[in-house]
Amino acid sequence: xxxxxxxxxxxxxxxxxxxxxxxxxxxxxxxxxxxxxxxxxxxxxxxxxxxxxxxxxxxxxxxxxxxxxxxxxxxxxxxxxxxxxxxxxxxxxxxxxxxxxxxxxxxxxxxxxxxxxxxxxxxxxxxxxxxxxxxxxxxxxxxxxxxxxxxxxxxxxxxxxxxxxxxxxxxxxxxxxxxxxxxxxxxxxxxxxxxxxxxxxxxxxxxxxxxxxxxxxxxxxxxxxxxxxxxxxxxxxxxxxxxxxxxxxxxxxxxxxxxxxxxxxxxxxxxxxxxxxxxxxxxxxxxxxxxxxxxxxxxxxxxxxxxxxxxxxxxxxxxxxxxxxxxxxxxxxxxxxxxxxxxxxxxxxxxxxxxxxxxxxxxxxxxxxxxxxxxxxxxxxxxxxxxxxxxxxxxxxxxxxxxxxxxxxxx
Ligand SMILES: [Fe+2]
Numbered sequence: 365x366x367x368x369x370x371x372x373x374x375x376x377x378x379x380x381x382x383x384x385x386x387x388x389x390x391x392x393x394x395x396x397x398x399x400x401x402x403x404x405x406x407x408x409x410x411x412x413x414x415x416x417x418x419x420x421x422x423x424x425x426x427x428x429x430x431x432x433x434x435x436x437x438x439x440x441x442x443x444x445x446x447x448x449x450x451x452x453x454x455x456x457x458x459x460x461x462x463x464x465x466x467x468x469x470x471x472x473x474x475x476x477x478x479x480x481x482x483x484x485x486x487x488x489x490x491x492x493x494x495x496x497x498x499x500x501x502x503x504x505x506x507x508x509x510x511x512x513x514x515x516x517x518x519x520x521x522x523x524x525x526x527x528x529x530x531x532x533x534x535x536x537x538x539x540x541x542x543x544x545x546x547x548x549x550x551x552x553x554x555x556x557x558x559x560x561x562x563x564x565x566x567x568x569x570x571x572x573x574x575x576x577x578x579x580x581x582x583x584x585x586x587x588x589x590x591x592x593x594x595x596x597x598x599x600x601x602x603x604x605x606x607x608x609x610x611x612x613x614x615x616x617x618x619x620x621x622x623x624x625x626x627x628x629x630x631x632x633x634x635x636x637x638x639x640x641x642x643x644x645x646x647x648x649x650x651x652x653x654x655x656x657x658x659x660x661x662x663x664x665x666x667x668x669x670x671x672x673x674x675x676x677x678x679x680x681x682x683x684x685x686x687x688x689x690x691x692x693x694x695x696x697x698x699x700x701x702x703x704x705x706x707x708x709x710x711x712x713x714x715x716x717x718x719x720x721x722x723x724x725x726x727x728x729x730x731x732x733x734x735x736x737x738x739x740x741x742x743x744x745x746x747x748x749x750x751x752x753x754x755x756x757x758x759x760x761x762x763x764x765x766x767x768x769x770x771x772x773x774x775x
Contacts, residue, residue, distance in 0.1 A: 385407050386406050386434075387404070387405040387411055387451075388403050388404045388405070388434075389403070389450065389451075389453060389547070389550075390403040390413065390448075390450050391403075391550040392448075392456055392553075392554040392555065393557055393576065393578045394505075394555070394556050394578065395579055395592065395594065396592035396593060396594065397440070397578075397579070398440065398441065398458075399441035399443075399458050399554055400438050400439070400440055400441060400578060401413060401438060401455060402425070402436060402437065402438045402575070403436075403437050403438075403450070404435070404436055404437070404575075405434055405435050405437060406428075406433055406435070410422040410424055410435060411451075413439055413448065413455070414448065414449045415442075415448055416445055416446055416447055420439060422437035422438060423437065423439065424436070425581055426581055431532070431533070431534030431535060432534065432574060433535055434535065436575065441457065443458070445457060456551065456553045456554055458505075458554050458597060459504040459505070459597045460598075461504075461597045461598050461744075462504040462505045462599045462744070463743065463744040464501065464502060464503045464504050464505075464741065464742070464743055464744070465504065465505045465507060465599070465741070465742040465749075466501065466503040466506045466507070466549070466553075466739055466740070466741055466742075467506075467507045467509065467681055467701075467739065467740040467742065468508060468509070468706040468739035468740070469508055469509030469510055469511060469560070469642070469682075469683025469684075470509075470684065470704040470706045470707070470708045471491045471508070471511070471512060471541070471542070471546070471706035471707040471708060472491070472511065472513050472514030472515065472541035472542065472562070472707065472708055473489040473514055473529070473540070473541060473707070473708065474514040474515075474708050475514065475515045475516060475517050475519060475529060476517050478520050479709075480519055480520050480525070480526050481525075481526065481709050482524065482525025483519075483525065483526040483529050483540070484526060484527070484528070484529070489707055490707055490756050491541075491545040491546070491706060492544070492545035493756055494706060494737060494739055495545055495546050495547065495549040496549075497754065497756060498548075498549050498739050498741070498754075499548040499551065501754075502552070503549075504553055504597060505553055505554060505555075505556065505596050505597070505599070506552070506553050506555045506556070507556045507558070507601075508555060508558060508706075509640060509641075509681055509683035509703060509704070510558040510559055510560025510561075510563070510642030511562040511563070511683055511704075511708065512538075512541060512560065512562065512568070512576070513533075513537060513538060513541050513562050513563065513567070513568035513571060513572075514541055514562060515529055515530060515532070515540060516532065516533075517531055518531050533567065533570060533571060534571075537568075538568070538571045538575065543575075554596075556596065556601060556640065557577070557578065558603055558604075558605075558641065558683075559572055559576075559605045559606075559607045559642065560642040560683065560684065561607050561608070561609075561643070561684070563607055564587065564607040564608050565585035565587050565607075565608075569585035569607070570585055572585075573585060573586075578592075587608050588605065588607075588621060588625070590605075590628065591604045591625055591628050591629035591632060592632070593632040593634075599638070600636060600637040601637065601638050601639075601640055602632045602633055602639050602677070603641075604626070604629050604639065604640070604641040605625075606642050606643045607642070609622060609643050609662050609664040609665050609668075610662075610663065610664045611643065611661050611663060612661075613663055614663040614664045614666070614668075615664070618664050619667040619668045622665060622668035623668040623669075623672070625668070626665065626668050629641075630672065630675065630676055630677075633676040635676075636678050636747070637676070637678065638677060638680075638681060639677040639679070639698065641665070641682055642682060642683055642684055643661070643664075643665055643684050644661055644662060644682040644684060644685065644689075644700055644702055645666070645682070646660075646680065646691055646693070646697065646700040646723045647660070647682070647685065647689060647691055647700050647702060647723065648660060648661070648721070648723060649661040649685060651714070651715060651716065651717040651718075655718075656716065658717060658718070658723070660723055660724065661685075666724055675696075675697050675698055677769075678698055678766065678769050679698050679766055679769070679771050680698050680700045680701065681702075681703060682702050682703075682704075683702065683703060683704040683706070685702050685704050685711055686704045686709065686711040687711045687712070687713055687714070687734060687735045687738075688701075688702065688703060688704075688705055688732070688734040688735075688740075688753055689701070689702040689714060689732065690702075690733075690764065690773055691723060691730075691731050692729050692730040692731070692770055692771055692772055693723075693726045693728060693729055693769075694726065694728070694729040695726050695727070696769065698769045699770060699771035700723075701740070701771050705734075705735070705737050705738040706737070707737060710736060710737065711735070712735060713734060713735040714731070714733035717731075730772060730773070732762065732764075732773045734753065734755075734761060736757060736761070737755065737756040738753055738754060738755045739753075739754055740752070740754070742766065747767070748765060748766060748767040749765070749766040749767075750764075750765055751764040751765065751771070753773075
């Protein structure tokens with residue numbers, strides 16, 4: 365009798381546990397303190413990871429909570445470590461010299477209200493294909509310029525091509541939008557993760573801090589975080605968190621919040637550094653009205669940069685607009701490059717505008733705009749970089765070159 369009761373209690377206990385324990389393959393994020401390895405597990409304790417000839421424990425970053433069933437585990441990855449393995453599989457380690465960089469952004473499958481992308485159709489939401497194609501190019505580093513989580517509402521119609529999709533601010537949506545499709549590229553190289561407005565504190569911010577923010581996790585979702593520098597194998601990067609910067613209107617308190625952030629980012633810039641910020645600093649969203657007036661964006665960051673003087677970066681990489689744009693300037697300002705065609709519903713190309721126009725008071729010397737599911741591969745060539753725009757349907761569509769502050773795409 366006692367034995368029967370004990371067996372029933374044990375069965376009840378087991379049925380309350382996850383049906384199958386799982387531990388994800390790790391991913392590697394570069395941050396201001398170097399590299400960190402992360403994984404997720406439903407096991408009671410964090411796993412161990414192998415650094416060269418030694419096993420070491422991973423620590424708890426945060427335990428399971430509500431709609432996030434995993435413990436997030438992490439371990440710092442010192443530069444001295446040559447090889448990392450986990451469950452017998454290699455984990456990518458930072459290269460001593462980064463020569464090949466993939467840049468992409470805006471990757472999730474958009475379901476919001478009645479707008480629904482066909483997430484179940486790899487032709488219409490191709491992030492997994494893109495991750496595989498980019499991984500095949502053997503990058504040393506991946507830069508994601510923000511906006512990972514897009515499945516905010518239930519699939520609205522049975523015929524919308526997204527039936528069965530998870531949605532909301534929870535693990536299921538993060539897995540479908542990011543962790544499953546990104547896997548080939550997470551296995552290929554360490555990543556630099558930029559925070560987008562989809563990861564702001566009204567949206568997927570909690571998931572952002574659990575999974576992707578490289579630094580210590582705050583107790584609650586923080587709207588603003590400080591800029592930081594990443595040293596990535598001879599490439600200097602400065603990352604700005606612009607998650608809450610408003611596109612069209614610059615509220616003065618927000619401008620005052622971002623101005624010291626942009627100033628701090630500039631102070632971190634070493635010669636040749638790239639600035640990574642989700643919202644473009646110097647861009648035109650569209651040409652408006654019969655006179656094709658350029659509508660500049662991002663209004664908040666443009667206002668915040670006023671009075672800061674010359675911009676020391678060599679290039680600004682952003683996303684947010686879902687296409688490929690380049691704005692090269694006639695004066696001493698870094699080119700603005702937008703790489704936002706990473707899988708979410710694409711925006712129209714910029715189209716015809718005036719022959720000459722300025723952004724934030726400086727003439728644009730060259731502009732390029734392309735529409736499609738696209739990512740950029742940059743290859744080091746001395747002090748310059750060759751950049752190839754890869755379109756999933758059309759192949760290598762543009763060849764550009766970054767030299768000094770000029771990102772140029774001759775046709
Ligand atoms: Fe965005």
